[in-house]
Amino acid sequence: MKHTLAVLVLNKPGVLARISGLLSRRVFNIESIAAGYTEEPDITRITIVVNGDDRELDQVVKQLSKLIDVIKIQELHSSESIERELALIKVKADPTRRSDIVDIVEIFRANIVDVNRETMVVELTGDEEKINALCAVLEDHGIVEMVRTGKIALCRGPGATKYYQEQ
Amino acid sequence: MKKSGAQILVDCLREQGVDTIFGYPGGAVLPIYDALYDADIRHILTRHEQGAAHAADGYARASGRPGVCLATSGPGATNLVTGIANAYMDSVPLVAFTGQVVTSQLGKDSFQEADITGITLPITKHNYLVKDVRDLARVIREAFHIATTGRPGPVLVDIPKDVSSAVIEYEDPGPVNLPGYRPVLEPSAEQLNRAAEAIARAERPVIYAGGGVVYSGAHRELRRFAELILAPVATTLMGLGGFPGDHPLALGMLGMHGSKYANYAVCECDLLIAVGVRFDDRVTGKLESFASQARIMHIDIDPAEIGKNVRVDIPLVGDVKRVLSALIERLKAKLPGAWQEKIQTWKKEYPITYEENGRLKPQQVIREIYRVTKGQARITTEVGQHQMWAAHYYTYTRPRTFISSGGLGTMGFGLPAAIGVQVACPGETVFDIAGDGSIQMNIQELATAVNYDLPVKVAILDNGYLGMVRQWQELFYNRRYSYSELVNPDFVKLAEAYGAEGIRVEKPADVRPALEQALATSKPVLIDFIIEREENVLPFVPPGESLDRMLG
Numbered sequence: 091m092k093h094t095l096a097v098l099v100l101n102k103p104g105v106l107a108r109i110s111g112l113l114s115r116r117v118f119n120i121e122s123i124a125a126g127y128t129e130e131p132d133i134t135r136i137t138i139v140v141n142g143d144d145r146e147l148d149q150v151v152k153q154l155s156k157l158i159d160v161i162k163i164q165e166l167h168s169s170e171s172i173e174r175e176l177a178l179i180k181v182k183a184d185p186t187r188r189s190d191i192v193d194i195v196e197i198f199r200a201n202i203v204d205v206n207r208e209t210m211v212v213e214l215t216g217d218e219e220k221i222n223a224l225c226a227v228l229e230d231h232g233i234v235e236m237v238r239t240g241k242i243a244l245c246r247g248p249g250a251t252k253y254y255q256e257q
Numbered sequence: 258m259k260k261s262g263a264q265i266l267v268d269c270l271r272e273q274g275v276d277t278i279f280g281y282p283g284g285a286v287l288p289i290y291d292a293l294y295d296a297d298i299r300h301i302l303t304r305h306e307q308g309a310a311h312a313a314d315g316y317a318r319a320s321g322r323p324g325v326c327l328a329t330s331g332p333g334a335t336n337l338v339t340g341i342a343n344a345y346m347d348s349v350p351l352v353a354f355t356g357q358v359v360t361s362q363l364g365k366d367s368f369q370e371a372d373i374t375g376i377t378l379p380i381t382k383h384n385y386l387v388k389d390v391r392d393l394a395r396v397i398r399e400a401f402h403i404a405t406t407g408r409p410g411p412v413l414v415d416i417p418k419d420v421s422s423a424v425i426e427y428e429d430p431g432p433v434n435l436p437g438y439r440p441v442l443e444p445s446a447e448q449l450n451r452a453a454e455a456i457a458r459a460e461r462p463v464i465y466a467g468g469g470v471v472y473s474g475a476h477r478e479l480r481r482f483a484e485l486i487l488a489p490v491a492t493t494l495m496g497l498g499g500f501p502g503d504h505p506l507a508l509g510m511l512g513m514h515g516s517k518y519a520n521y522a523v524c525e526c527d528l529l530i531a532v533g534v535r536f537d538d539r540v541t542g543k544l545e546s547f548a549s550q551a552r553i554m555h556i557d558i559d560p561a562e563i564g565k566n567v568r569v570d571i572p573l574v575g576d577v578k579r580v581l582s583a584l585i586e587r588l589k590a591k592l593p594g595a596w597q598e599k600i601q602t603w604k605k606e607y608p609i610t611y612e613e614n615g616r617l618k619p620q621q622v623i624r625e626i627y628r629v630t631k632g633q634a635r636i637t638t639e640v641g642q643h644q645m646w647a648a649h650y651y652t653y654t655r656p657r658t659f660i661s662s663g664g665l666g667t668m669g670f671g672l673p674a675a676i677g678v679q680v681a682c683p684g685e686t687v688f689d690i691a692g693d694g695s696i697q698m699n700i701q702e703l704a705t706a707v708n709y710d711l712p713v714k715v716a717i718l719d720n721g722y723l724g725m726v727r728q729w730q731e732l733f734y735n736r737r738y739s740y741s742e743l744v745n746p747d748f749v750k751l752a753e754a755y756g757a758e759g760i761r762v763e764k765p766a767d768v769r770p771a772l773e774q775a776l777a778t779s780k781p782v783l784i785d786f787i788i789e790r791e792e793n794v795l796p797f798v799p800p801g802e803s804l805d806r807m808l809g
Contacts, residue, residue: 103386112379145564161437
């Protein structure tokens with residue numbers, strides 16, 4: 091079973107190495123990791139997707155919590171949160187096939203962000219299934235290369251995964 | 258006031274109450290050694306950086322204060338690695354300082370450069386590379402705070418040479434502020450009530466006590482707790498001394514080389530109260546059958562230990578001493594019954610014993626060490642058969658008197674650790690119980706003991722084998738003794754060459770006089786006991802077997 095964790099960490103050198111090193115040496119089953127800056131300048135937010143039962147999830151959370159630079163961990167349940175990935179897909183598109191691809195892109199509400207004589211680059215934001223579906227269709231035209239981010243997630247409603255420094 | 262990085266380091270060490278550091282100089286730490294030259298801190302020069310790390314570890318385990326070691330960059334730093342890993346596995350508060358190449362040369366494969374923060378990432382509680390001298394004081398305060406609080410552990414601080422030599426206008430960084438580090442010390446009242454209820458209901462309780470009891474200083478509370486509920490106490494290797502070994506409720510050690518009565522008690526209990534332990538595989542044997550009739554209560558300061566290896570019915574996260582005190586307040590005294598009787602019967606029926614046959618037996622040597630030291634010595638060990646005999650045949654009644662490499666199982670730990678223990682406990686008798694294999698992994702530290710007049714005694718149980726390897730080869734590999742037989746040096750001459758005293762003992766009758774002679778001198782002494790070659794450590798639960806399936 092997949093679990094999504096929002097992890098707030100201090101922006102210290104090596105913090106990602108600490109996290110990825112811990113996950114690998116404890117042999118946790120990790121699907122994806124995505125990290126980026128937040129509204130607070132000294133805090134990075136990492137979204138980790140863990141594949142495992144409740145006991146494994148419990149260990150991931152507890153072991154990560156032991157890292158000095160980790161300041162908060164929260165599980166985000168998919169029904170109560172927005173989950174997105176971003177994909178850039180370079181697909182073969184000679185002039186005869188361009189309109190087919192444009193149709194597909196419209197159906198998926200994706201964007202074309204680069205065009206040349208031979209290829210197009212399609213940009214799509216969405217959940218994992220949507221991106222998988224687009225890839226499957228574009229496969230027929232020939233995918234030259236592609237890149238996907240790991241999943242990022244945010245809880246719905248006014249609540250937030252935040253850390254407030256206690257005075 | 259203007260200060261150099263090295264001066265800041267020395268001042269911070271003094272502020273932390275550090276009286277002794279164990280180290281070895283080299284290029285990248287020259288500025289630090291220059292500051293140490295006239296500092297009010299004792300520096301013990303070991304003969305290998307690994308010795309410095311183990312000595313600091315032994316110092317910490319014996320005293321309860323953080324151990325500090327110092328090494329240069331590159332090979333100096335990597336030589337600390339085994340010592341740091343050892344401290345990490347056994348939760349020892351160790352602060353390791355390493356020199357590093359100048360910041361402009363970092364990442365360039367410079368001379369004596371090693372990425373020691375990268376290397377020690379998985380074996381430290383936390384580590385730092387200090388790139389700006391203005392961060393140094395804050396980092397050192399944090400390092401000591403992290404190493405000594407919560408579940409203790411090693412912290413490494415890597416200091417480039419230009420940082421230790423830079424001079425700045427010093428500003429005090431103020432108290433430690435680590436938003437991501439808040440150890441839980443107080444157990445929840447709700448869980449305490451659940452636990453007290455389970456204890457009151459239990460008919461066959463057993464306490465399984467480990468190093469957490471010793472580190473938390475909870476030995477008195479553990480004793481009161483056990484006496485109150487009349488629960489027998491089995492200890493791990495790390496827990497020896499955390500409960501008096503001569504107490505009627507003591508079961509000695511449990512696990513692979515545990516006593517039969519300890520293992521039977523665990524197999525048949527209906528409530529296992531685990532106190533400051535981590536359910537190591539050497540303790541549990543086959544997990545599926547470990548304490549299979551029992552509810553499991555787990556008291557530990559580290560929340561990540563709860564449920565890591567076994568399912569836990571009643572978790573109690575907090576400092577062991579506080580948890581036990583809070584439980585004692587909630588409990589009523591129990592009366593002895595059939596369970597206590599059964600335990601006593603097992604103890605009579607399956608005593609820890611060995612066959613005397615007129616030849617020199619390792620068990621006899623340890624019994625005699627116990628007698629001549631009146632049970633008051635601090636014992637360190639290396640790793641192997643001798644370590645298990647030292648655990649069984651010396652009775653430990655006080656915490657911090659048995660100092661051994663438990664989790665990592667580091668051969669070569671005992672002698673440098675004994676040096677650290679002797680520094681922490683001057684005037685006390687310190688014995689390193691060693692094997693002829695292990696002792697040679699750090700025997701150079703005899704020079705350190707002689708150099709600093711540290712009268713440590715080394716008892717080598719010499720069977721000319723890597724004994725534990727040989728025992729496994731005998732039992733599981735059809736007596737094919739593949740590379741486990743040793744051709745040894747003359748240990749007596751070796752001791753004398755180092756300036757220590759050397760004694761050889763080959764007959765049972767000579768054991769006691771040799772030990773008395775060793776205790777009578779203020780020099781370091783090495784005694785080479787030529788023991789029965791193929792003596793085995795028993796009882797023995799074969800790896801992966803259930804605890805009640807013991808050989809011997």
